[in-house]
Amino acid sequence: MTEAAPTPPHPGPLRLDAEVLAVRRTGPYRQLTLAADGLAERFRPGNVISVRVGGETSGLLARRSLWIHRVRPTGTWGGTVEVVVEPTGPGSRWLGGLGEGDVVPVVGPLGRPFALPKEPVTCVLAGHGRGTAPLVPLAERLRERGCVVHLLATADDEAHLFGALDLRRVARSVTVATGDGSVGVRGRIADALPALLDRTEADVVYGCAPRADLHALAAEAEARGAWSQTALEVPAPCGTGLCHGCPVPVVAPHGGTRVVRGCHEGPVFRGDRVRWHELVAAP
Amino acid sequence: MTGLLLGDGSFPGRVWVASGCGGTGRELSSYVDLTRLGAFVTRTITLQPRPGSTAPRIRELPGGLLHDSSEQSPGLDSFLATELPWLAQQQLPVVVSIAAREPGEYAELARRVGASPGVRGVEVNLSAPAAADDPQLRARMTNTFQLAKVLGTVRAEVPRGVPVLAKLGPGDDVVALARAAGDSGADAVVLVNAAPARAADGRSMALSGPALHPLALRAVARVREEVPALPVVAVGGIGSGTDARAFLDLGAVAVQVGTACLSDPAAAARIADALDAQPDRQSDRQPDIAPRGGR
Numbered sequence: 001m002t003e004a005a006p007t008p009p010h011p012g013p014l015r016l017d018a019e020v021l022a023v024r025r026t027g028p029y030r031q032l033t034l035a036a037d038g039l040a041e042r043f044r045p046g047n048v049i050s051v052r053v054g055g056e057t058s059g060l061l062a063r064r065s066l067w068i069h070r071v072r073p074t075g076t077w078g079g080t081v082e083v084v085v086e087p088t089g090p091g092s093r094w095l096g097g098l099g100e101g102d103v104v105p106v107v108g109p110l111g112r113p114f115a116l117p118k119e120p121v122t123c124v125l126a127g128h129g130r131g132t133a134p135l136v137p138l139a140e141r142l143r144e145r146g147c148v149v150h151l152l153a154t155a156d157d158e159a160h161l162f163g164a165l166d167l168r169r170v171a172r173s174v175t176v177a178t179g180d181g182s183v184g185v186r187g188r189i190a191d192a193l194p195a196l197l198d199r200t201e202a203d204v205v206y207g208c209a210p211r212a213d214l215h216a217l218a219a220e221a222e223a224r225g226a227w228s229q230t231a232l233e234v235p236a237p238c239g240t241g242l243c244h245g246c247p248v249p250v251v252a253p254h255g256g257t258r259v260v261r262g263c264h265e266g267p268v269f270r271g272d273r274v275r276w277h278e279l280v281a282a283p
Numbered sequence: 284m285t286g287l288l289l290g291d292g293s294f295p296g297r298v299w300v301a302s303g304c305g306g307t308g309r310e311l312s313s314y315v316d317l318t319r320l321g322a323f324v325t326r327t328i329t330l331q332p333r334p335g336s337t338a339p340r341i342r343e344l345p346g347g348l349l350h351d352s353s354e355q356s357p358g359l360d361s362f363l364a365t366e367l368p369w370l371a372q373q374q375l376p377v378v379v380s381i382a383a384r385e386p387g388e389y390a391e392l393a394r395r396v397g398a399s400p401g402v403r404g405v406e407v408n409l410s411a412p413a414a415a416d417d418p419q420l421r422a423r424m425t426n427t428f429q430l431a432k433v434l435g436t437v438r439a440e441v442p443r444g445v446p447v448l449a450k451l452g453p454g455d456d457v458v459a460l461a462r463a464a465g466d467s468g469a470d471a472v473v474l475v476n477a478a479p480a481r482a483a484d485g486r487s488m489a490l491s492g493p494a495l496h497p498l499a500l501r502a503v504a505r506v507r508e509e510v511p512a513l514p515v516v517a518v519g520g521i522g523s524g525t526d527a528r529a530f531l532d533l534g535a536v537a538v539q540v541g542t543a544c545l546s547d548p549a550a551a552a553r554i555a556d557a558l559d560a561q562p563d564r565q566s567d568r569q570p571d572i573a574p575r576g577g578r
Contacts, residue, residue, distance in 0.1 A: 012313035015549060052546055061492050061546050062343045107314075107548060237341040237348065238545035241310035243303065244326065244355055245341040245545075249334070259334045259355055264310065280337040 013240070014038055018106040020098050021077050027159045029130055030085045030096045031069070034104060037079040040071035042109050045138035046231055046268040049081060049108030050239025053091040062237040062245075064091045065263060067134040067208065068109060069163075081108070084133040084162065110239055111267045114138050114206055114229050120146030121203035124196055125171070126189050126217055128154045128209035132163035134231055135208055139170040148172050150200050154189050154209070158182040173200075190216035197224055207231065207271070211279060218271025228271030234262035234279075249275035287321065287536055289514055290446035290470030292403055294376050294537065296321030298527065298555040301518050301541030302380040302406060302450070303327065303354070305551075308370045314548035318374045319555050321537055325366070327380040327408045328396070330388045332358030342482065347492035347520075348542055349480060354382075359392060363399055371401020378404035378448065381437075390436050397441035405441050406448040406473055407434060409460075427459050431467035438468030446470035448516060453478050453498040461506045461513060471514040473539065474506060475499045492542040496520030500529060507534040522550065524557025531558075 018034035025031075039049075047068050054060040070082035087096035098104065114134075117123070123142055125135045132153050139149045151171040153164040156179040168174050176184030177192040185192055189209055197205065197220055205221040207214050208231035221228035237245040241264035248266055250273045252258035257275050260266070287294040299322040305311045308323055317323065335355025342349040357366065362379075370377045379402055381392045389407070396405055409430060430449075438447050449464035450473035451457055461472045477489035478498060499519025506515055517530035518539035527538045543550035 015314055059345045060343060061348050061542065062341060063546060105547070234338050235341075237343075238548065240306070240314070240548045242306040242548060243341065243545050244306075244335070245339075245350065247335055247338050247340060247355065249337070257334065262338075264306070278337065280339075 013108050013110050014042070015107045016105075017103050018081070020100055020102045020104065021080060023099060026084075026162065028086060029162060030087065030098075031082060032085060032095065032098065033080050033082050034106060035077050035079070036071075036081040036106060036108075039081050039109060040073035040079050043068060043071045043081075043137075044109070044113035045141050046111065046113035046134055046229075047109035048111050048239070048263075048267060049083060049106050050110055050236065050263070051095065051107075052105040053094045055094075060091055060094070062091075062235070063107075063239045064095070065110070065233075065236045065239045065267070066095075067130070067231070069133040069136060071137070081106075084130045086130050107240060111263060112265060112269075114231070114268050115270075116141060116145065117147060117204055117227075120148075122148045122150070122200055123204045123206060124150045124152060124193070124200060124202040125167075126152040126154070126193055126205065126207045126209065126213075127163070128189060128213050129156065129160045130162050131208035131210075131231070131233075132167065133208075135206065136163050136166050136170075138206060139167055143170045148200075150196060150202065151175065152177070152189065152192055152196055154178065154187075154192065154213075156180065188216075189213040190220075193217060193220050197221070197226065202226055204229065205271070208233075211276070214271065214274075215276040218274065218276065222272050229268055230271045230274065231268045232262055232266050232274070234267070236263035236267075239263050249278040251275065289404070289448070289516075289536065291444045292376075292446040292470070294321045294403070296555060297531070297537045298551055298558065299324055299378070299516070299537055299539045300544060300551050301539035302408065304541040304544040307366045308373065311544070311548065312373070315552040319552045320375050321555075322376040322378050322404065323370060323373075324378040324406055324539060325362070325370070325380050327354055327356060327382045328359055328362045328392070329356040329382055330359050330392055332356060332361065342488070344490070344492075344494070347490050347494035348545070349482060349488045349490055350477070352479070352487045352489045359395060363395065367399055367401060371399075376403035377401050378406050380406040380408050380450070382408040386433060386436060389433050390440055393437040393440035393447075397445050402445060404446045404448060405437060406450050407437055407469075408450050408476070409433065409464075425454070425456055425460070427463035430460055431463045434464055434467040434469050448473050450474075450476050451502075452476045453495070453502050453519070457502045458505050458509045462510050465510055465513040469513075471516055471536070472506065473516045473518055474502045475519050491519070493520045493522060496526055496529075500533065503530055503533050503535055521554065524554050524561060527554050527558055528561065
């Protein structure tokens, strides 16, 4: 395998061929548990792993970035990392078709994580679909710091809701909204968030969702003087900062626009720093 | 590993990282022992900052990546202040890729880049795929007289010990352009740049990756045959030691690894290891890597 060479002794991300230890079906999603010794120790919520898809002779030349849902430093198989795959394209379908014992080339953890508040404040975490995956370890980390966590889990329909049960353990309240109204209130983040922010008087709002939802989240937070941290999904062809192929326009220090790499300066950005109107979503 | 001489400059190895595929160098250092590289070629630097296009910039194709041709650049000031100093501290030769729209800009870029500490080569990006959309620019890139003027300007501004490399596209005019480049003072040509292409939605793109390999082989073979005195650094679709070896067997003095770094960030070191593990052939003999006469 091409990526089996030992990782150089740098404190940065690991590069390894990760064996699939378990695959769990959750509605339309596949939860993959991968063997990844040493990754948990480097992980912070909001980090991703970048994987190579399609196998050794693959014609898929761009890597795929996946939110890290859970890490374990030790266990029966050593350290592990868990990711959530939604099979929608050729890369994610290949990932979704993996079984126990298969091997995926992995680099990670990568990217700028969620910033954590210094004080034990009130936080709202909003995720759409599998966007709740990185919010689970974030919620746990916030709870450890004495923060109060409220969750807003949204999805297009009930089947696509993810992680609400996990988050019920750590969240003081869980609000559910679906696009078709099949469960919870009808609507998306933009519809359900304002009332939640008013009720909780949150100081920080965290989000992981499609671009339009994050834009709305950042605007609602800013309107209330709250901080926002938005985890942005931009296709990252290399995932490691090498190719500048995942541009995100942000507010420059002097007020203009600066284009940065979503994979490297992100994927988590302060919501009020992203030039949402100049960010063209991937098709 | 033998040293490689180009003009009056020397490089410790034959496997380089191609322009635009190694980030700012710092990111690459997490995956590659930079001292394994023959050189690091920076992304293309323009005089003024360029924001580049919005996402998505890169599309996946069977056999290649289609990437947007309006390349992002931090601008020369920012590059010299924030990126070059770190690179210059590493134990690897830095080759700065430059591009400009106006002839006067080439002079300023070449003068300031050439005079910067740590710069061991200047690669002139003469086939910036963006040129495909700009008739005036395209004329300069495909007209031997204009190209010679640009390279003459750059060569005059860059100190003698710093080689000037001309990066050309895979077009049919590559022999004439390479000859003009050599005649106007380029110490080597870099063959080939991404192929100008067009997305189905009409966007100007460039094609790189494995699909480019046979196009680059053809260009390298033709230039080696028709302009044998001109050193060639080969680039295009190299993903393995065998891919690299094919260029060296044609007489290329060095190779650059580009798109492969995206799918495997350690690709350049892996390919250097693979080449080192193979027995040397004719291409490794001294005559091919000797400095050119006449200068």
